[in-house]
Amino acid sequence: xxxxxxxxxxxxxxxxxxxxxxxxxxxxxxxxxxxxxxxxxxxxxxxxxxxxxxxxxxxxxxxxxxxxxxxxxxxxxxxxxxxxxxxxxxxxxxxxxxxxxxxxxxxxxxxxxxxxxxxxxxxxxxxxxxxxxxxxxxxxxxxxxxxxxxxxxxxxxxxxxxxxxxxxxxxxxxxxxxxxxxxxxxxxxxxxxxxxxxxxxxxxxxxxxxxxxxxxxxxxxxxxxxxxxxxxxxxxxxxxxxxxxxxxxxxxxxxxxxxxxxxxxxxxx
Amino acid sequence: xxxxxxxxxxxxxxxxxxxxxxxxxxxxxxxxxxxxxxxxxxxxxxxxxxxxxxxxxxxxxxxxxxxxxxxxxxxxxxxxxxxxxxxxxxxxxxxxxxxxxxxxxxxxxxxxxxxxxxxxxxxxxxxxxxxxxxxxxxxxxxxxxxxxxxxxxxxxxxxxxxxxxxxxxxxxxxxxxxxxxxxxxxxxxxxxxxxxxxxxxxxxxxxxxxxxxxxxxxxxxxxxxxxxxxxxxxxxx
Numbered sequence: 224x225x226x227x228x229x230x231x232x233x234x235x236x237x238x239x240x241x242x243x244x245x246x247x248x249x250x251x252x253x254x255x256x257x258x259x260x261x262x263x264x265x266x267x268x269x270x271x272x273x274x275x276x277x278x279x280x281x282x283x284x285x286x287x288x289x290x291x292x293x294x295x296x297x298x299x300x301x302x303x304x305x306x307x308x309x310x311x312x313x314x315x316x317x318x319x320x321x322x323x324x325x326x327x328x329x330x331x332x333x334x335x336x337x338x339x340x341x342x343x344x345x346x347x348x349x350x351x352x353x354x355x356x357x358x359x360x361x362x363x364x365x366x367x368x369x370x371x372x373x374x375x376x377x378x379x380x381x382x383x384x385x386x387x388x389x390x391x392x393x394x395x396x397x398x399x400x401x402x403x404x405x406x407x408x409x410x411x412x413x414x415x416x417x418x419x420x421x422x423x424x425x426x427x428x429x430x431x432x433x434x435x436x437x438x439x440x441x442x443x444x445x446x447x448x449x450x451x452x453x454x455x456x457x458x459x460x461x462x463x464x465x466x467x468x469x470x471x472x473x474x475x476x477x478x479x480x481x482x483x484x485x486x487x488x489x490x491x492x
Numbered sequence: 493x494x495x496x497x498x499x500x501x502x503x504x505x506x507x508x509x510x511x512x513x514x515x516x517x518x519x520x521x522x523x524x525x526x527x528x529x530x531x532x533x534x535x536x537x538x539x540x541x542x543x544x545x546x547x548x549x550x551x552x553x554x555x556x557x558x559x560x561x562x563x564x565x566x567x568x569x570x571x572x573x574x575x576x577x578x579x580x581x582x583x584x585x586x587x588x589x590x591x592x593x594x595x596x597x598x599x600x601x602x603x604x605x606x607x608x609x610x611x612x613x614x615x616x617x618x619x620x621x622x623x624x625x626x627x628x629x630x631x632x633x634x635x636x637x638x639x640x641x642x643x644x645x646x647x648x649x650x651x652x653x654x655x656x657x658x659x660x661x662x663x664x665x666x667x668x669x670x671x672x673x674x675x676x677x678x679x680x681x682x683x684x685x686x687x688x689x690x691x692x693x694x695x696x697x698x699x700x701x702x703x704x705x706x707x708x709x710x711x712x713x714x715x716x717x718x719x720x721x722x723x724x725x726x727x728x729x
Contacts, residue, residue: 276577292578298571302509307502312579314495337509353579 244416288360516559521551564643631692637716
């Protein structure tokens with residue numbers, strides 16, 4: 224699979240604050256790729272540098288294809304109607320609005336509302352439609368489901384999968400591990416201005432390893448043990464309790480979630 | 493070109509949907525005309541000769557300086573400009589469309605004034621109508637260019653309103669439409685000349701084309717356009 228985007232040694236500072244300190248990664252054509260990081264990690268800055276909306280201090284950015292951009296925060300004139308906005312941007316880009324796409328995104332259902340009357344979810348759908356008016360090869364979605372309810376999130380996830388199915392490359396910035404796990408082929412975690420992890424979600428899961436915690440509750444209270452190999456540690460532990468004559472009320476084992484792993488990497492722990 | 497004309501017609505529609513524009517471009521100037529026209533022509537019947545020009549200068553100055561900057565702040569002060577950049581639309585488009593639409597609205601308001609003043613207050617029609625409307629066209633363009641500088645330079649709606657009023661009030665008070673400029677103290681008379689309203693009023697009442705009235709307006713326009721270009725360039729990464 225060839226590259227859609229290639230980033231080499233990307234550096235960006237705001238005054239004396241170094242935000243991106245030599246970022247390197249690539250996005251392959253046709254995949255859903257997520258940039259992850261805690262708030263302020265530099266996800267939006269990275270995206271905006273790639274999109275050409277922000278200057279950068281050093282490094283190289285190569286983008287192979289036409290870009291469509293849905294910004295994290297964006298706005299339109301309060302009184303514009305969704306189809307008017309779509310038509311304006313389509314005309315300006317020399318394209319025709321894709322009626323199927325507009326129908327899929329539910330734009331016709333909100334056609335008579337003014338922008339100020341739209342809900343957060345409806346605005347997101349409209350901004351996604353606007354990003355698609357250029358018929359892009361690569362679609363950038365900056366926290367596309369932030370502030371949406373469950374229904375809105377599921378709807379947008381379905382649309383993102385549909386776009387991947389027709390061959391679009393999708394780059395999204397998120398701090399929602401569950402969303403990323405559900406949608407993405409590959410991820411990159413930004414920490415301290417660098418890529419702290421790059422790979423598939425499965426590979427991130429493998430970094431958790433076999434380490435786990437075992438919590439045993441008895442009549443006398445709760446005890447927690449850490450183990451490198453649950454298969455070898457659990458039975459001797461239970462035998463020890465039996466020998467001591469303690470009645471076990473509950474046993475819990477926890478390998479740690481992807482989210483915990485993400486947070487550890489993102490915070491550089 | 494199709495995209496541009498669609499943009500112009502869309503902006504025109506959006507402006508009509510906006511109550512702010514209707515208030516600043518139509519309601520207040522026409523209300524002012526109804527009240528002040530009555531007072532002026534009763535107290536000083538000779539003001540009938542210049543009533544159309546004076547009321548038009550007030551209406552255009554108000555519509556441009558108070559009406560246009562908030563629209564520009566909405567586009568350039570917040571996230572809206574990013575969506576232009578992100579979707580391949582030139583950053584200047586918002587400025588151009590807002591100006592063109594405001595130009596049409598202000599010209600329309602001026603025509604309404606020109607028609608209503610003779611009927612309501614027996615105001616004198618300008619002798620040279622062609623020259624009058626050319627002067628009006630120039631004056632509207634210059635007023636809008638000054639308003640554009642405010643709208644692009646100030647990023648905050650509250651501050652924009654303050655700056656607009658700071659320019660609007662002396663523009664109107666020192667332009668000669670309320671009282672002759674010759675009666676003002678010299679310093680105020682000189683101060684009045686830095687605003688387009690005084691030159692616009694002079695040009696619209698002169699009936700003949702005088703370069704000495706046109707050149708200051710041209711200078712203001714060129715200066716404002718250059719500043720707007722610099723401000724827009726600063727926004728572009």
